[in-house]
Amino acid sequence: MRYQYFPGCSLKGSGRAYEESFLAVFRALGVEVRELEDWNCCGATAYMSVDETKSYALAGRNLAIAARDRADVMAPCSACYLVLNKTMRGLGENPELKRKVTGALKAGGLDYREGVKVRHPLDVLVNDIGLDEIRKRVKKPLSGLKLASYYGCQIVRPFATFDDQDDPVTMDRLMQACGAECVDWPLKTHCCGGSLTGTLPDAGLRLAYIILNEAKKRGAAALVTPCPLCQFNLDAYQGQMAGKFGRPNMPVLYFTQLIGLAMGLDADELGIGRGIIPAQAALAGR
Amino acid sequence: MPKKDHKTNGLPRVGFYICHCGSNIAGTIDVAAVREYAAGLPGVAVARDYKYMCSDPGQELIASDIEKYGLERIVVSACSPNLHEETFRKAAAKGGLNPFRVQMVNIREHASWVHTDRASATEKAKDLARAAVARVVHHRALERKRVPVDPNVLVVGGGIAGIHAALTLANAGKKVTLVEKEATIGGHMALFDKTFPTLDCAACILTPKMSAVKAHPNIRLWTWSEVEKVEGYVGNYKVTVKRKPRYVNEDLCVGCMECIDACVYKEPKFHDKFNQGLGKRKPVYIDFPQATPKVVLVDPETCLQLKTGKCQKKCASVCDRNAFDFGQKERSEEIQVGSIVLATGFRTYDAKKDKQYGYGRYPGVYTALEVERLVNASGPTSGEIKLRDGREPKAVGIIHCVGSRDEKSNKWCSRVCCMYSLKLAHLIKEHSGAEVYNFYIDMRAPGKAYEEFYDKLLGEGVHFVRGRVAEVTDWAVSPEEEGKLVMRVEDTLAGIVRRIPVDMVVLSTGLEPQADAQEVRRRFNIGCGSEGFFQERHPKLAPVNTFTDGVYIAGACQGPRDIPDTVAQAGAAAAEALALIDAGHVELEPNTSAVAEAECSGCKTCVPLCPYGAVSFDEAKRKAAINEVLCKGCGVCAAACPSGSITQNLFGDDEIFSEIEGVLAK
Numbered sequence: 001m002r003y004q005y006f007p008g009c010s011l012k013g014s015g016r017a018y019e020e021s022f023l024a025v026f027r028a029l030g031v032e033v034r035e036l037e038d039w040n041c042c043g044a045t046a047y048m049s050v051d052e053t054k055s056y057a058l059a060g061r062n063l064a065i066a067a068r069d070r071a072d073v074m075a076p077c078s079a080c081y082l083v084l085n086k087t088m089r090g091l092g093e094n095p096e097l098k099r100k101v102t103g104a105l106k107a108g109g110l111d112y113r114e115g116v117k118v119r120h121p122l123d124v125l126v127n128d129i130g131l132d133e134i135r136k137r138v139k140k141p142l143s144g145l146k147l148a149s150y151y152g153c154q155i156v157r158p159f160a161t162f163d164d165q166d167d168p169v170t171m172d173r174l175m176q177a178c179g180a181e182c183v184d185w186p187l188k189t190h191c192c193g194g195s196l197t198g199t200l201p202d203a204g205l206r207l208a209y210i211i212l213n214e215a216k217k218r219g220a221a222a223l224v225t226p227c228p229l230c231q232f233n234l235d236a237y238q239g240q241m242a243g244k245f246g247r248p249n250m251p252v253l254y255f256t257q258l259i260g261l262a263m264g265l266d267a268d269e270l271g272i273g274r275g276i277i278p279a280q281a282a283l284a285g286r
Numbered sequence: 287m288p289k290k291d292h293k294t295n296g297l298p299r300v301g302f303y304i305c306h307c308g309s310n311i312a313g314t315i316d317v318a319a320v321r322e323y324a325a326g327l328p329g330v331a332v333a334r335d336y337k338y339m340c341s342d343p344g345q346e347l348i349a350s351d352i353e354k355y356g357l358e359r360i361v362v363s364a365c366s367p368n369l370h371e372e373t374f375r376k377a378a379a380k381g382g383l384n385p386f387r388v389q390m391v392n393i394r395e396h397a398s399w400v401h402t403d404r405a406s407a408t409e410k411a412k413d414l415a416r417a418a419v420a421r422v423v424h425h426r427a428l429e430r431k432r433v434p435v436d437p438n439v440l441v442v443g444g445g446i447a448g449i450h451a452a453l454t455l456a457n458a459g460k461k462v463t464l465v466e467k468e469a470t471i472g473g474h475m476a477l478f479d480k481t482f483p484t485l486d487c488a489a490c491i492l493t494p495k496m497s498a499v500k501a502h503p504n505i506r507l508w509t510w511s512e513v514e515k516v517e518g519y520v521g522n523y524k525v526t527v528k529r530k531p532r533y534v535n536e537d538l539c540v541g542c543m544e545c546i547d548a549c550v551y552k553e554p555k556f557h558d559k560f561n562q563g564l565g566k567r568k569p570v571y572i573d574f575p576q577a578t579p580k581v582v583l584v585d586p587e588t589c590l591q592l593k594t595g596k597c598q599k600k601c602a603s604v605c606d607r608n609a610f611d612f613g614q615k616e617r618s619e620e621i622q623v624g625s626i627v628l629a630t631g632f633r634t635y636d637a638k639k640d641k642q643y644g645y646g647r648y649p650g651v652y653t654a655l656e657v658e659r660l661v662n663a664s665g666p667t668s669g670e671i672k673l674r675d676g677r678e679p680k681a682v683g684i685i686h687c688v689g690s691r692d693e694k695s696n697k698w699c700s701r702v703c704c705m706y707s708l709k710l711a712h713l714i715k716e717h718s719g720a721e722v723y724n725f726y727i728d729m730r731a732p733g734k735a736y737e738e739f740y741d742k743l744l745g746e747g748v749h750f751v752r753g754r755v756a757e758v759t760d761w762a763v764s765p766e767e768e769g770k771l772v773m774r775v776e777d778t779l780a781g782i783v784r785r786i787p788v789d790m791v792v793l794s795t796g797l798e799p800q801a802d803a804q805e806v807r808r809r810f811n812i813g814c815g816s817e818g819f820f821q822e823r824h825p826k827l828a829p830v831n832t833f834t835d836g837v838y839i840a841g842a843c844q845g846p847r848d849i850p851d852t853v854a855q856a857g858a859a860a861a862e863a864l865a866l867i868d869a870g871h872v873e874l875e876p877n878t879s880a881v882a883e884a885e886c887s888g889c890k891t892c893v894p895l896c897p898y899g900a901v902s903f904d905e906a907k908r909k910a911a912i913n914e915v916l917c918k919g920c921g922v923c924a925a926a927c928p929s930g931s932i933t934q935n936l937f938g939d940d941e942i943f944s945e946i947e948g949v950l951a952k
Binding site: 164165166167185186187210214 | 640641642644647757759760761763
């Protein structure tokens with residue numbers, strides 16, 4: 001089993017713990033993961049509204065590089081995952097746009113071809129590797145750990161390719177396979193605040209607080225997510241929420257960190273200590 | 287008849303007629319130019335144009351020209367043969383010409399309606415005219431076969447549509463077999479307490495019709511039965527019906543229900559399908575007290591005797607009619623009928639699919655059909671609105687268009703949900719005094735007295751919020767919301783986002799084709815639209831006919847509709863069947879295939895290809911044989927025959943090749 005890996009900016013920056021844990025888990029599973037050579041910005045949100053064609057070309061460049069290899073591409077960041085998939089669909093549906101983008105890429109010596117598969121590691125873990133295999137690999141089950149699995153929006157909207165748009169369950173199943181308990185809650189795909197935490201903090205912080213507060217109310221000791229922007233919004237702004245709404249004091253972990261822990265990997269190797277809200281108490285004894 | 291003149295050069299004399307169709311054709315095609323062009327084609331003795339060829343004077347023109355010019359072939363360049371081929375064949379026959387010596391050219395649907403450029407549309411019309419003239423000279427005189435029509439009718443489905451159709455036919459003196467797959471007739475209507483907009487009691491208007499079916503000397507009622515196989519053709523169908531075992535002799539049981547009381551299960555504990563799972567039943571049961579026929583049945587999945595063979599069989603021992611028969615087996619029966627009315631109904635959208643509304647996750651979320659049972663005086667709560675946990679709701683939200691008008695599920699409007707939601711709002715308020723909220727996209731109340739009913743509800747203090755509910759959630763943001771279901775919705779009239787806490791949510795699920803609609807349509811050899819409802823022959827002019835003669839459709843199997851429309855359609859389907867029966871015979875199209883035995887190599891290629899089972903293999907002669915009566919003229923066998931020994935009337939090689947050569951020649 002072999003995959004290509006598109007990190008995007010987050011996993012090299014604020015979401016470094018995500019990259020560390022993602023790579024560690026796949027290494028431990030014996031799955032080869034190779035970083036895409038000379039990748040560039042995925043073309044996420046802001047570009048799209050400024051110049052659509054250029055943003056498609058930007059994303060298309062990554063796809064053209066990926067097309068040199070037959071292996072599926074994993075994009076752990078939900079925004080990258082969405083933009084790359086959206087680009088493939090957009091170019092497939094709009095021949096004029098495709099002509100422009102492929103022309104531009106050709107000028108740069110690249111050949112855009114259809115058929116690249118961009119997948120989320122959550123999809124790969126559940127559907128390629130399988131829950132049974134994960135269960136077999138669990139050395140230190142997360143028993144007694146109560147989690148709220150929070151998916152965010154981009155992993156299921158607008159394209160729900162491997163899970164339900166309104167009530168996704170794959171991450172819950174994965175966490176259960178690792179021995180954890182998942183609370184039943186209705187905010188799995190509600191807004192984390194997105195870019196509003198930066199542009200309209202009053203609105204953004206409120207949205208993030210709603211998620212954390214509800215998770216806490218349902219008895220979760222930690223929040224688990226597959227998206228670096230969600231993780232950042234929910235983790236990094238808890239101090240600022242404190243003055244306005246209250247301090248949730250809820251650690252926000254990547255699902256790959258928790259799988260890693262269950263597989264017996266070292267907490268440092270998984271970047272557990274990188275969170276702003278410390279996870280030690282929630283993960284006591286692990 | 288005038289002699290063949292030099293003009294036709296020994297060819298049969300052709301009359302060419304081009305129709306203006308008002309401006310439908312003449313608006314795009316230069317009709318006069320096509321007429322002049324056709325007049326010069328080989329064999330054409332006369333060419334005319336006329337404003338409406340299908341009108342009486344238009345037809346008269348053809349009939350009188352046949353006499354006047356000694357015409358032997360007719361070409362009419364007009365609309366689709368689906369619409370008027372029969373008209374012009376009749377006109378030719380009136381003039382003394384064999385009707386199959388007529389050829390139509392479709393320059394409306396195939397040219398004027400689909401092109402905007404006048405010059406090229408006119409050229410296309412000329413090309414098609416040339417092809418038709420070249421083809422028609424090869425048309426042979428053909429005769430239609432007449433076959434008698436069996437006056438017996440099969441009605442499939444015992445909902446209000448099937449009941450009404452069966453009674454109409456039976457009252458006209460025809461023998462009807464009504465086949466219903468459930469244990470009782472009544473269909474969805476039997477589940478309802480009241481009907482909109484009159485709020486009259488559904489049972490009071492339905493059950494008398496149910497018992498009339500049972501009592502009618504001309505109706506044979508087969509419930510707990512399904513049609514397995516249909517063979518034959520219009521007027522002469524052979525139908526095989528599967529009769530499922532009830533484990534109770536239907537002729538002996540009088541429906542006293544003492545067996546149910548006596549059952550070794552003291553309390554009912556099994557899923558009660560009739561009550562949408564809100565009630566429980568025993569292994570021996572009857573759907574409801576007015577079930578027709580009033581006969582109990584035993585469920586083999588839950589009955590101890592049938593599961594294990596070890597039971598005291600108290601049910602059987604209390605039965606003084608000795609009606610129990612645990613050895614009953616499924617059996618098949620064959621019947622002969624001349625026509626079939628399909629009234630197989632609908633199913634409701636599976637509310638679990640719309641995860642955002644929490645059906646199956648939150649016990650306070652109900653489907654509308656469940657609520658129909660809750661408000662029903664003979665339902666599991668005797669008409670009291672009680673939640674699954676026993677509480678009485680203080681606030682109820684009704685979500686319209688669940689599984690209707692939705693890109694993600696079904697795009698169509700289910701037509702009845704606005705009205706039944708209003709009815710349920712009224713009944714819930716009346717039975718429980720709860721605050722009731724309706725969440726709608728548009729209110730659709732287009733039937734007789736429907737808008738007035740909506741108006742009445744507005745005056746009853748029911749709340750209306752225009753907006754598609756985003757989600758039903760147990761996420762509370764205030765003390766008033768704790769323990770409630772919160773409905774989040776954009777109120778598009780007020781321009782605000784609302785959170786409305788309620789105790790009960792009702793999902794007004796839309797109407798869908800039955801799960802087995804595709805199987806059923808294949809069994810009866812009819813079509814389905816893209817959404818899966820049975821396809822009518824013409825949406826306006828033949829709404830209860832199908833493309834298979836002698837098979838009619840009525841009710842919601844053809845598309846969502848309410849009770850008045852369903853009953854009207856059932857009456858129409860019965861009338862169509864009666865028209866067929868009273869004609870006494872049908873004329874079969876002569877466009878059938880035939881085998882030239884001398885050339886048939888007996889390879890059997892054609893035998894399995896025929897969709898109508900018309901081709902068989904004569905083992906003695908080692909040749910294929912085609913039953914002219916079963917053949918529908920699809921041409922598959924003729925096209926597939928490797929030796930070219932199968933030919934088809936009206937589609938002979940000479941006819942088709944001349945047409946192709948005609949269209950290609952310039």
